[in-house]
Amino acid sequence: MNHTHTTPWVLGLTGGIGSGKTAAAERFAALGVHVVDADQxxxxxxxxxxxxxxxxxxxxxxxxxxxxxxxxxxxxxxxxxxxxxxxxxxxxxxxxxxxxxxxxxxxxxxSPYAIYAAPLLVETGQRRGARRVLLIDVPEALQLARTQQRDGASEAQVRAILAAQASREQRLAVADDVIVNDRDLAWLQHEVDRLHAFYLSLPGGPA
The missing domain is CATH 3.40.50.300 (P-loop containing nucleotide triphosphate hydrolases)
Structure with a gap:
């Protein structure tokens, strides 16, 4: 199999509702990383x-x-x-x-690596060949506040969604890398940039 380019390795990107997963994916995309979104x-x-x-x-x-x-x-x-x-x-x-x-x-x-962004990566167990998993982690209180603000949902509605998603513990157990997104967007982008530099240093090709 002669590829014109090295097959990029895959990074799984996940995070619960209101974690900032989308903002992280957008930053990776701005850095030139190919992002595939399961929902899209x-x-x-x-x-x-x-x-x-x-x-x-x-x-x-x-x-x-x-x-x-x-x-x-x-x-x-x-x-x-x-x-x-x-x-x-x-x-x-x-x-x-x-x-x-x-x-x-x-x-x-x-790009040297590609991102598979899936909100339910942990729940479905579908890693799509992801070599590493990056979790955008956020304290539950912040998740509640952000989601209520964004979706105009009630606390009860958000809690019901959280209950249906994997717990923080379950997500942290499968994650290779974690960004705790409990500050502002600039901080999240800085953390993404830092990890991007690390990911570029990893050898390419399938695991």
Missing amino acids: AARWVVEPGQPALAQLAEHFGPGILTAEGRLDRAALRARIFANAEERRWVEALLHPLIGQAIEQSLASAT
């Missing part, structure tokens, strides 16, 4: 023109499409919410495609 990949595979959208419409009928022919997520959720069989069908269709989209994007990276 999930949206991309059901874009108009993608085969998955046609299959969903064929299976559920045109009622799951908006007038513009895009996926009406609320309508799809309503269909599969109470129906485990239908939900499994959708997952069996989309999960391999999302995985493929992520793999292809990671493989196309020209």
Whole structure:
């Protein structure tokens, strides 16, 4: 296999809700690192023109499409919410495609390392070949405050989301690197820059 460029190694980037994971990913991207976001990949595979959208419409009928022919997520959720069989069908269709989209994007990276950003990396155990995992960690009180501020959610709502996500302990157990994001954006960016320099010093190629 003669690659024109060395295959970049993969850094898994994760963090709970309100941790600043997105801000960290944006900083890495600004530094020229190829970032693949699991949530974006999930949206991309059901874009108009993608085969998955046609299959969903064929299976559920045109009622799951908006007038513009895009996926009406609320309508799809309503269909599969109470129906485990239908939900499994959708997952069996989309999960391999999302995985493929992520793999292809990671493989196309020209930076020395690439980032796979996934909020539920720990929960799903899907590291996508990540050699290291970077956790953006944040004290729970701060997580609550930030998320309530950002989403206008109540404390109870945020606590429910936190309860469904892996605990800090579980995340810290799998993380190779940790940024405690309990200060401002400048501090977070400084920490990302520091780690970026370290990551560039690591030997390339797959683990």
